[in-house]
Amino acid sequence: GENVEQHPSTLSVQEGDSAVIKCTYSDSASNYFPWYKQELGKRPQLIIDIRSNVGEKKDQRIAVTLNKTAKHFSLHITETQPEDSAVYFCVYMDSNYQLIWGAGTKLIIKP
Amino acid sequence: GAGVSQSPSNKVTEKGKDVELRCDPISGHTALYWYRQSLGQGLEFLIYFQGNSAPDKSGLPSDRFSAERTGGSVSTLTIQRTQQEDSAVYLCASSLATGASTFGSGTRLTVV
Numbered sequence: 001g002e003n004v005e006q007h008p009s010t011l012s013v014q015e016g017d018s019a020v021i022k023c024t025y026s027d028s029a030s031n032y033f034p035w036y037k038q039e040l041g042k043r044p045q046l047i048i049d050i051r052s053n054v055g056e057k058k059d060q061r062i063a064v065t066l067n068k069t070a071k072h073f074s075l076h077i078t079e080t081q082p083e084d085s086a087v088y089f090c091v092y093m094d095s096n097y098q099l100i101w102g103a104g105t106k107l108i109i110k111p
Numbered sequence: 112g113a114g115v116s117q118s119p120s121n122k123v124t125e126k127g128k129d130v131e132l133r134c135d136p137i138s139g140h141t142a143l144y145w146y147r148q149s150l151g152q153g154l155e156f157l158i159y160f161q162g163n164s165a166p167d168k169s170g171l172p173s174d175r176f177s178a179e180r181t182g183g184s185v186s187t188l189t190i191q192r193t194q195q196e197d198s199a200v201y202l203c204a205s206s207l208a209t210g211a212s213t214f215g216s217g218t219r220l221t222v223v
Contacts (some may be wrong), residue, residue, distance in 0.1 A: 030122075040155075043216055046211045049211055051146050087153075089153070097208050098159050098167060099212055101156065104154075111188060
């Protein structure tokens with residue numbers, strides 16, 4: 001079946017530095033790519049999404065890029081802060097409109 | 112309500128008993144998902160409902176698990192003859208056909 005690979009599984013960065021999480025998907029018909037953040041003990045929350053008619057989208061310190069040819073999409077967080085510590089999931093919507101989830105990246109912000 | 116509602120929020124049950132978990136999605140959302148999440152792990156897909164289409168049940172781990180969605184709205188996940196390995200948080204999410212999902216707060220199931 002369709003799947004998405006997410007890397008790295010754990011990412012530790014110094015506060016103030018940037019963090020990048022990368023995902024690769026397999027369904028060439030995909031056209032919707034949301035990212036979720038899950039803080040400890042809480043439900044996943046949508047933080048940003050991108051559709052395939054654009055290559056990049058930015059919202060303050062968060063940006064997402066999409067390369068449809070290579071089937072890659074990435075999450076970029078700049079000027080990381082302690083509250084960015086969480087698990088981040090990349091997701092894509094397959095040709096059946098079903099959301100397919102990555103395994104998650106645990107982001108640790110070191111003070 | 113404005114969000115996805117799940118009940119109960121916590122459930123402790125004895126091994127071998129059946130449990131029912133309920134999800135009330137956002138009104139008008141045609142897609143509904145059930146996931147399972149163990150402590151420190153990712154989301155394990157269980158089942159997906161989309162409108163009147165046949166549900167995708169490919170994630171259900173065994174025939175002890177079943178789910179229904181009545182009238183395209185409320186969904187119930189049933190686990191029969193619960194086992195200790197069924198202990199987890201069960202999350203429900205709903206969405207419009209082509210949009211992101213909104214999650215409920217989950218049901219924490221503990222099988223003792």
